[in-house]
Amino acid sequence: MDIIQGLVELFQHIIHLDFKWIFENYGTAIYVVLFLVIFIETGLVAMPFLPGDSLLFTAGLFAASGELNLSYLLALLYFAAVLGDNCNYWVGRKIGLKIFAIQFRGKAIVKKSYLDQTEAFFEKNGVKAIIMARFVPFVRTFAPFAAGIGKMEYRKFFLFDLIGGFLWVFGLTLAGYSLGEVTWIRDHIDLVCLGIILISILPMIFEFIKSKTQKK
Numbered sequence: 471m472d473i474i475q476g477l478v479e480l481f482q483h484i485i486h487l488d489f490k491w492i493f494e495n496y497g498t499a500i501y502v503v504l505f506l507v508i509f510i511e512t513g514l515v516a517m518p519f520l521p522g523d524s525l526l527f528t529a530g531l532f533a534a535s536g537e538l539n540l541s542y543l544l545a546l547l548y549f550a551a552v553l554g555d556n557c558n559y560w561v562g563r564k565i566g567l568k569i570f571a572i573q574f575r576g577k578a579i580v581k582k583s584y585l586d587q588t589e590a591f592f593e594k595n596g597v598k599a600i601i602m603a604r605f606v607p608f609v610r611t612f613a614p615f616a617a618g619i620g621k622m623e624y625r626k627f628f629l630f631d632l633i634g635g636f637l638w639v640f641g642l643t644l645a646g647y648s649l650g651e652v653t654w655i656r657d658h659i660d661l662v663c664l665g666i667i668l669i670s671i672l673p674m675i676f677e678f679i680k681s682k683t684q685k686k
Contacts, residue, residue, distance in 0.1 A: 534650020
């Protein structure tokens with residue numbers, strides 16, 4: 471029970487990007503925590519709600535202050551992102567739609583609507599959606615799963631995934647690192663992360679409004 475409570479508490483602080491609390495309670499193991507968060511967010515279709523974009527940016531901020539090693543961060547998080555996507559791809563390829571039949575307390579652990587949105591994203595953008603999806607919450611988690619279900623050629627998927635993972639991890643982490651010395655940003659991390667989240671979901675909002683307008 472204590473382990474479960476500890477994990478719940480950890481996830482609460484992760485969602486709120488409370489890096490100071492994680493430092494105080496986990497020390498250098500924070501690298502393992504960050505690795506697992508990125509891996510889980512990209513690798514498990516049941517957990518698309520974990521912070522991705524904002525976590526990378528915030529990690530870059532802490533690297534700028536010397537509290538985290540930038541080289542370790544980039545290497546670990548890039549590996550986590552690629553590994554997570556590849557696990558997700560093979561889950562989709564081997565298990566496929568059967569995963570939507572799995573329930574917890576009477577509810578499906580994975581919502582079919584997220585897959586439908588991702589498939590529409592693929593239809594509009596083609597294979598390059600693998601790269602673009604990295605920057606769209608929820609779609610980021612379901613894109614490799616959808617690619618697996620659709621039996622996309624693995625070599626093609628892997629190549630685009632390497633490129634997308636690189637742009638996502640390095641782009642956002644280095645952005646945080648570059649802006650880490652800006653006093654206003656360090657004093658308003660919550661607002662900055664909220665802004666990143668809003669920017670990330672703008673494409674989904676526009677597509678939703680567009681679909682509603684077309685139906686009318």
